[in-house]
Amino acid sequence: MIYLDYAATSWPKAPEVTDAMLAFLEKAGGNPGRSGHSLSIAAGRAIYETREALAELVNLDDPLRVIFTLNATEALNLVLMGLLKPGARVLTSSIEHNSVMRPLRHLQASRGIDVATVHCDAQGRLDLGDLASKLNTPTQLVILTHASNVCGTILPVGKAAAMAHAAGALLAVDAAQTLGILPLDMRELGIDLLVFSGHKALGGPPGVGGLVLGDGFDPAQLEPLVRGGTGSRSEHEEQPTSLPDKYESGTPNGVGIAGLGAGVRMVLADGVAERRAHDCALCERLLQGIAELPNIRVYGPGRPDEQIGNIALTVAGQHVSEVGWQLDQREGILSRVGLHCAPAAHRTLGTFPEGCVRLSVGAATTAGDVDAAIAVLARISRS
Numbered sequence: 001m002i003y004l005d006y007a008a009t010s011w012p013k014a015p016e017v018t019d020a021m022l023a024f025l026e027k028a029g030g031n032p033g034r035s036g037h038s039l040s041i042a043a044g045r046a047i048y049e050t051r052e053a054l055a056e057l058v059n060l061d062d063p064l065r066v067i068f069t070l071n072a073t074e075a076l077n078l079v080l081m082g083l084l085k086p087g088a089r090v091l092t093s094s095i096e097h098n099s100v101m102r103p104l105r106h107l108q109a110s111r112g113i114d115v116a117t118v119h120c121d122a123q124g125r126l127d128l129g130d131l132a133s134k135l136n137t138p139t140q141l142v143i144l145t146h147a148s149n150v151c152g153t154i155l156p157v158g159k160a161a162a163m164a165h166a167a168g169a170l171l172a173v174d175a176a177q178t179l180g181i182l183p184l185d186m187r188e189l190g191i192d193l194l195v196f197s198g199h200k201a202l203g204g205p206p207g208v209g210g211l212v213l214g215d216g217f218d219p220a221q222l223e224p225l226v227r228g229g230t231g232s233r234s235e236h237e238e239q240p241t242s243l244p245d246k247y248e249s250g251t252p253n254g255v256g257i258a259g260l261g262a263g264v265r266m267v268l269a270d271g272v273a274e275r276r277a278h279d280c281a282l283c284e285r286l287l288q289g290i291a292e293l294p295n296i297r298v299y300g301p302g303r304p305d306e307q308i309g310n311i312a313l314t315v316a317g318q319h320v321s322e323v324g325w326q327l328d329q330r331e332g333i334l335s336r337v338g339l340h341c342a343p344a345a346h347r348t349l350g351t352f353p354e355g356c357v358r359l360s361v362g363a364a365t366t367a368g369d370v371d372a373a374i375a376v377l378a379r380i381s382r383s
Helices: 015-027 038-058 072-083 098-111 128-134 157-166 254-270 272-291 320-330 343-349 367-381
Strands: 066-069 089-093 114-118 141-145 170-174 193-197 209-213 296-299 310-315 336-338 356-360
Touching: 015 038, 015 254, 038 066, 038 209, 038 254, 066 072, 072 098, 072 141, 072 170, 072 193, 072 209, 089 098, 098 114, 114 128, 128 157, 141 157, 157 170, 254 272, 272 296, 272 310, 272 367, 310 320, 310 367, 320 336, 320 356, 320 367
Parallel strands: 089 114, 089 141, 141 170, 170 193
Antiparallel strands: 066 209, 193 209, 296 310, 310 356, 336 356
């Protein structure tokens, strides 16, 4: 079996991740912040150490500005539901995931917010001229994916941040696909709010993601999505305003956060630049191999320096589901087909409504895996 579905989740998980999760259950299984005994303290320490590792990864001064959620989708809902008031205006791109678009459509209907879409070209590249034009109208928030979950195109979030700030807007970045494989210095790039997934490039388990509040972002602007017990200021029935408790009600997924911490520490030890070089080399190898095959069309930039390792393709005369079935059932190559929860991206790329086949490489992918996938695609393309 060859796993080429890293854009959906990383697999297999590193032994360090599963070891950290088992150690948490066996040695730190208390409820963090709810008791003063040793197991509770150990649980709280493991969670805080993961905050520290993530803060280091994004060059953040205060680890308490790392907020844990169930996943990136919940974190995006926190940003949009908590920030956008009735009548607010928000800009987003034409290649966003439904985790951005569905909350925005809900807020359009329920709060009357104004949603304007910034054009991306047929390769998914953001039109900065269109962004500049749309920022001429007062805007509260620009929210962009860092890289397309479909075709991998990287968006220039640093340039977008400078433009947004000059117009008095905030920038939120959906880094679900990129944190761990692309450099993300929040201070250098000017990102106000950064959403991440724990189980993708960071190598953690499912069930944990989060939101990072930039050093200059005022949390008073952002209402919590959930309110309840935090283990702090329990004499008050009002939600605390201190971080991270304002946004973290209820018992956290401590075992998942411990596993994520191990994954993040592995990224830090390897270096993001090394991870990125691995991603680029495999992406280039796959793109070059596919380019020699008949009847296959690749969507996106087709250049490793402009994208992450997500390759979107179709085979002439064959439905994407049939191609995916052949890859999996006949050849043992695991991909993802369809719309990838991103119909806007597929409309932009010209692959809606059928979608495409997506192959995505990751930390454990080898050159041999890529070569095997190319050989299988060669057979499929000629069948």
